[in-house]
Amino acid sequence: MEALAVRLSGLDPYVDGAMRIVAFYDTLMRRRVDLPALGRASAALAECVVGLRLHGTGRVVRVAPDGRPAPALPAPASTTVPITLDEEEIGTVWLERPGPAGPLDELLLDRLALAAAGVVERYGPARTTMADPALVELAISADADEADRARALRLLGFAAGVPVRVLAVRSPLPLDRVGTLVCPAGPVKAALVGDVGVVLATALDPARLPADARAGIGAAGGPDRSWRQARAALRFTGPREPVVHYADLGALALLAELPEEAVRDNPDVAAIARLAADPHDLETLDAYCATGSLRRAAEILHLHHSSVSRRLEHIGRSLGMDLTAPGGPLRARLALTAWRLLADAPSPTA
Incomplete structure (x- = not known):
């Protein structure tokens, strides 16, 4: 110069x-x-x-x-x-x-x-990704009437009659960057609702999510229903499955509908809560429930299968269930999933 x-x-x-x-x-x-x-x-x-x-x-x-x-x-x-x-x-x-x-x-x-x-x-259409949280909340609220919801979507830049999908996300990356990553070409808006990031888009590419993000994805359709699905799916995410589609949960989604008090008082869930004091035991149980196989769990944990077998015997005694019985892994997985859902129960505003 x-x-x-x-x-x-x-x-x-x-x-x-x-x-x-x-x-x-x-x-x-x-x-x-x-x-x-x-x-x-x-x-x-x-x-x-x-x-x-x-x-x-x-x-x-x-x-x-x-x-x-x-x-x-x-x-x-x-x-x-x-x-x-x-x-x-x-x-x-x-x-x-x-x-x-x-x-x-x-x-x-x-x-x-x-x-x-x-x-x-x-x-430029839809000038920025970040949106007024009040408009986003109105668009996804189950209590909003359809006229108000349609107006909110229009103000957010979405054309009438176009299905909007919702993603519930937690990520260290700024929310506007998450939005532009998962929807690089189409209209996309994002806002923080409570402690959860909300991304609204006409199309989503979950493969573009950053590696350290966790996200639940609702189905296309009404944004209020898609938000409830996305928020529920987010609760099922974890280190082994950071992105969950609500449609893939099937009957497991019913666990998210159970009253918190009933889940907390369940003996199996209470036993998992006690087991969580030892991260190694919790990791071993998680690997076994995720794979359904002693040897595959050993591969994930980088341990000999005999060591994993001894750990599972100890864990089974602590939980009061036989993990080698036909229904043992399923029972443990349900209890483990229900316990995790308690840790991520949505607040009244989310």
């Missing part, structure tokens, strides 16, 4: 150059240019390749200084700045300048990011 600073220089090359960059982008914004035009103007000003990417759609604009599309093989970014809208990061802009960054590069990108956010807000 040294050449730019000299070209725009007055008494103070940096200050004069900075002021001219600000005025340059103010003019572009008044002219209501689109993203390609914004990229072309920026590349000419910066005298290097300029790039712009929107997270939600995956759209990328890369322009060379002559106004033509940049070569397919990008150079490393010399300077990068996020595009933010409504306090959400919706994309990135960058310069591909050979050699070190110039003194005005960051300012240029700051103004480019502001202008790009303005373009997206003006022309």
